[in-house]
Amino acid sequence: xxxxxxxxxxxxxxxxxxxxxxxxxxxxxxxxxxxxxxxxxxxxxxxxxxxxxxxxxxxxxxxxxxxxxxxxxxxxxxxxxxxxxxxxxxxxxxxxxxxxxxxxxxxxxxxxxxxxxxxxxxxxxxxxxxxxxxxxxxxxxxxxxxxxxxxxxxxxxxxxxxxxxxxxxxxxxxxxxxxxxxxxxxxxxxxxxxxxxxxxxxxxxxxxxxxxxxxxxxxxxxxxxxxxxxxxxxxxxxxxxxxxxxxxxxxxxxxxxxxxxxxxxxxxxxxxxxxxxxxxxxxxxxxxxxxxxxxxxxxxxxxxxxxxxxxxxxxxxxxxxxxxxxxxxxxxxxxxxxxxxxxxxxxxxxxxxxxxxxxxxxxxxxxxxxxxxxxxxxxxxxxxxxxxxxxxxxxxxxxxxxxxxxxxxxxxxxxxxxx
Numbered sequence: 001x002x003x004x005x006x007x008x009x010x011x012x013x014x015x016x017x018x019x020x021x022x023x024x025x026x027x028x029x030x031x032x033x034x035x036x037x038x039x040x041x042x043x044x045x046x047x048x049x050x051x052x053x054x055x056x057x058x059x060x061x062x063x064x065x066x067x068x069x070x071x072x073x074x075x076x077x078x079x080x081x082x083x084x085x086x087x088x089x090x091x092x093x094x095x096x097x098x099x100x101x102x103x104x105x106x107x108x109x110x111x112x113x114x115x116x117x118x119x120x121x122x123x124x125x126x127x128x129x130x131x132x133x134x135x136x137x138x139x140x141x142x143x144x145x146x147x148x149x150x151x152x153x154x155x156x157x158x159x160x161x162x163x164x165x166x167x168x169x170x171x172x173x174x175x176x177x178x179x180x181x182x183x184x185x186x187x188x189x190x191x192x193x194x195x196x197x198x199x200x201x202x203x204x205x206x207x208x209x210x211x212x213x214x215x216x217x218x219x220x221x222x223x224x225x226x227x228x229x230x231x232x233x234x235x236x237x238x239x240x241x242x243x244x245x246x247x248x249x250x251x252x253x254x255x256x257x258x259x260x261x262x263x264x265x266x267x268x269x270x271x272x273x274x275x276x277x278x279x280x281x282x283x284x285x286x287x288x289x290x291x292x293x294x295x296x297x298x299x300x301x302x303x304x305x306x307x308x309x310x311x312x313x314x315x316x317x318x319x320x321x322x323x324x325x326x327x328x329x330x331x332x333x334x335x336x337x338x339x340x341x342x343x344x345x346x347x348x349x350x351x352x353x354x355x356x357x358x359x360x361x362x363x364x365x366x367x368x369x370x371x372x373x374x375x376x377x378x379x380x381x382x383x384x385x386x387x388x389x390x391x392x393x394x395x396x397x398x399x400x401x402x403x404x405x406x407x408x409x410x411x412x413x414x415x416x417x418x419x
């Protein structure tokens with residue numbers, strides 16, 4: 001694409017495989033391929049029953065909105081529009097020397113020069129490349145300055161202008177976090193330095209827009225390095241409730257993924273697991289897994305991973321198997337349907353409730369959803385040794401002779417997802 005003298009490269013996965021135009025409403029077929037809704041609808045309306053890209057016969061013609069991709073396209077489009085509307089001089093990213101000079105001036109003159117314009121300039125620099133993010137993360141005194149900004153917030157008296165400055169600091173820290181080499185030291189700086197910086201992150205997660213919430217969730221995940229830090233984060237007033245709200249079906253798909261990652265990071269201590277169970281997380285995860293508008297591959301994998309973690313407690317297993325067994329039935333349905341990781345998490349959940357702890361309701365739920373057949377089919381696939389052992393254990397529970405039953409299946413005609 002070209003707009004006057006501005007050349008724009010369109011990421012290939014933003015283009016519809018049929019029209020080759022940037023997708024306006026990306027939807028995925030059961031084959032996993034994504035198309036623009038209008039293009040694939042015309043294809044199907046023409047009497048076709050195959051996936052245009054793979055030529056596989058479609059088992060169904062349902063569309064699943066690819067909200068993550070749609071969000072990425074929207075962000076990219078906004079960026080293109082902004083670039084096209086500003087002068088070339090304004091497009092130039094700051095150089096390292098300019099950034100180093102700005103940081104040095106801030107260090108000398110302290111917070112008086114730490115205005116939003118300086119931070120916005122640094123944020124623009126960080127967005128340019130991994131090298132730039134590594135450069136900023138390597139300046140330990142700069143990272144400390146940003147963290148110190150978070151301890152200067154009194155939510156009753158701090159001005160709106162100062163809160164915006166602190167927001168920029170949080171965004172920068174979130175963007176460069178993967179380049180911070182000593183994660184434990186950074187976590188201690190935020191959590192255990194005599195000042196309450198965690199409250200600032202939690203406050204912005206509660207009150208910020210979607211992008212700021214995602215940044216805060218990323219930071220919370222990053223500083224959850226051990227049991228003490230995980231408990232400290234999880235037991236901060238109101239945070240778990242806010243995290244639960246952010247995985248509702250009405251939430252942005254990127255926010256759902258970031259929140260699930262945060263929940264996974266903090267959920268390993270038993271007392272945190274019990275808190276999440278009390279807050280009905282298992283019910284919310286079941287809703288995510290059964291809602292086609294939110295159950296992307298990533299969301300499904302992370303939801304099942306959380307269920308796997310919660311299934312290690314008696315209370316979690318009781319909730320997973322409770323009611324009419326909807327949660328467990330949903331887990332069975334995800335076997336061989338999504339990805340290798342998703343199937344492995346699902347198998348571990350089933351193994352935990354059915355074999356390890358022999359929950360009676362679990363056996364009923366697995367049997368009623370044709371789970372034994374799926375277990376047998378999985379044994380024919382190239383699954384990992386650990387998964388194979390769990391599947392064999394499950395067959396013992398259901399008193400199935402795997403060798404005799406497997407011989408009844410024609411592996412040449414049965415389609416199994418490769419592992």
